[in-house]
Amino acid sequence: MKTRTILILIALISFGLGVHADETSCEICHSKLKGRLSQPVTQWKNSIHQQNDINCANCHGGDPSAKNMKAAHSRSKGWIGKPGPIQIVKLCGTCHANESFMKKYDPNSRTDQLKNYMTSNHGINIMKKEDGRAATCASCHGAHDVLKAMNPRSHVYPENVVDTCAKCHGDKKLMAQFDISGNEVADYKSSVHATALYKKHDLSAPTCNDCHGNHGAAPPGAASVEKVCGTCHVMNQKLFDESPHKEWDEIGLRGCVECHSNHAIKPPTDAMLSTDKGVCLNCHDSTEPAFKTMEAMYKTLTGLETKLMETREMVNNAAEKGMLMDDAMLKLQDAKTAYIKSRTATHKFSSDYLDHIAKAALVDVTNIQKLAKERLMEVTKRRTSFYWFGGLFFILLILLGLKIRSMEK
């Protein structure tokens, strides 16, 4: 408690006086040292704390104006050396849980991190069970090179955060001690979400913390899985809630995860509804009406897909033959929309509903095919006309040749 008060005092005083225009003695000495003793200075120099004049002594204590090492590292001046896990959490909380302090830097700054952290498995392990193997603030944000989360160099930037979690959660031996498989990160990296994040650099794609929470990290319970996925996949969740599966959580089934898995979520395929590999077979067998529904939905979807591919080929074919197909391409876009809607519609698990949605796509497809056929007919017409034209002139050519021969005989 005492240290905390002193620290706040130091922080406030130093901030108020702005004495840190000059280098502190910590910087001067430590930057001359080697390896792990100078590294903190270099890392801190690029950090958000340095930019805001939060320096070594604000966390480590001691006397930053002292001329020698002993005086600087004086326990009486509050020097604590390297803080332990619990100390770290408390130290960060001194400022980051202090609303009036944080507001001075950023009026929108949140201060609930410490509170959330205390509810997380990480927080419970560290603070309640005093188990130092779990993550503290510094494990994720870095000890000295702390940056804003949306800074691309930050350890918790969307494209970096998975690897940050992987420092522990990718370590199978360590994870085995907590009954966690340790495959989660590798699984995630094979998922459609990882493709969106790393290949398309789509920062809205979910990473670890988007589903598990960041400071209050914990696996979502069975009842909330669907809600978590539903924050982005709203339509799927809405349909799922209208489906016979809406009460899954009552029997301990985990919504979306049962069919799509959790970390290794692959782009959905029609095969998920096929009669031999369909995901429905995980619970239902072929005697149940559910099997019939699956079969019917599979037929509708694959049928639509084939038709759409067929149509696209017809349109491309006509385009390759020199016909302008812009209007057909526009309609193809509508058909594609209807097709994607149909795929979403499967989440109601009703073949009638799916057929109803798919009908729109079928109408589009039929219209486009008609258009493409007309254009292809036009191509044939042009070519036929050419045969007549070419034939006529070819005969004329031969007649001319005969004429020359008869003239020169």
Place this chain on the structure above:
Amino acid sequence: MDSSRRKFLNGLLGIFSLGGVAAVLSPLVHYLTPVKKQETAVSSVAAAKTNELTPNTAKLFKFGSKPGILIMTPGGDYRAFSAVCTHLGCTVQYSSAERHIWCACHNGHYDLNGNVISGPPPRPLEEYVCFVKGQEVYVKRREA
């Protein structure tokens, strides 16, 4: 070579030459005949008539080979966007009830600036410039 055969050859040549001339001229005559359907205006697209939309409604229009959406905001001004959802490329629509743009495929919502409010779309919709000229509302691509 007897003269009758020569005459026959000349006759055939004459007929086929006439045919050849006709075959060349006929497309030309067709080409010169004015077309009924006149070409539409260009770098900008006439998206709607000025009396077509009422506040808080919208319509889809053809912008090149992609769909665009023209919205008359509840405040009465025009806004136009690419109607291709940035998530999976479905065509978006205007939701009068919610007063913003909505994609039915995966329930993506965009505000009247094209920015994503909720749902899976990763990027905002491309916004076009609208201007009213005479009885038409024109839409064109925003210049850098």
Place this chain on the structure above:
Amino acid sequence: MLKKINAWVEERLDLSTLRHLTLEKTVPKHRYTPLHLFGGVALFFFTVQIVTGILLLLYYKPTAGEAFKSVEFIVTQVPYGWLIRSIHSWSANLMILAIFIHMFAKYFLKAYRKPRELTWVSGFILLVLAMGFGFTGYLLPWNELAFFATGVGTESVAATPVIGHWLLLILRGGENVTGATLSRFFAIHVTVLPLVIIGILSIHLLLIQAQGMSKPIGIKEKGEIPFVPNFMLRDLMMWLGALIVLVGLATFFPWELGHAVDTFASAPAGIKPEWYFLSMYQTLKWMPPFFIGISGELIGITLISIAGALVLLVPFLDRKASREEKSPWFTIIGVLAIIFLIAITIYARFS
């Protein structure tokens, strides 16, 4: 009746040249006689270009905003518009091909030798003009490919010493390829070049009529054939054949429309000029950025200009031929030039 008209005209005009052409002009007959027909084929394609060009002008609109749309309108809405447009594009390429064949044929027959030096020189100018037609016409549909290819093509002009940048500005009508460039290219394509080419073409044809066809050095002649009607009917046969090929190509491989120019889009990969510019394009590409302090582009352009000048001056360089002696060295150089041009063009096309 015909005689009366004839007499009426004769009273007012001297038709002796025409009569000479129809009654007395002959073409020497030997095994290379058919090679003389390619000039006529080039002339045929040129006529097609004039006719289809005028037809396209009826619907084409030469502004950045409307050019692409108007071409699209021609190929989709106007009856047979697709055919006219496709023929215009195909005929342009076939014309240049025919000119090349014609030129090499005359080269190997040494038809350029005294007294026909000026026919060769005017012919070479016609080739350059035809390429100018191709270069300016390529931009007119205002599609993506043309837009970027024109950017690259005009860029090389900037390598000219001292006035390079000024030339570039004159050509483009500004720093970049814009609607101003389109207006300029359109003006050049439909007014400047046609006027010039018709002048030069008249000289070229007049020279041929005045001097008659040349006879290859030391070839055995099998007599003469009258120009009218025998040789002209052969010309006509070639033209009919050319027409069939032209319409066939235009029907089965309609010239692509491409995509409208989007000035903010980045250049699509694989921008290459038309085939008849590929050899020059590749030569420029092979140049090092700098060579003993001079920009590679300038060296490339100088090399191309020297090559052009050499071709232009062939009649004056080949002294032996002008003395009616065989000049095998020029034949060898010609063969090497053909092999080089074909090889470099194929390489540039597929690299």
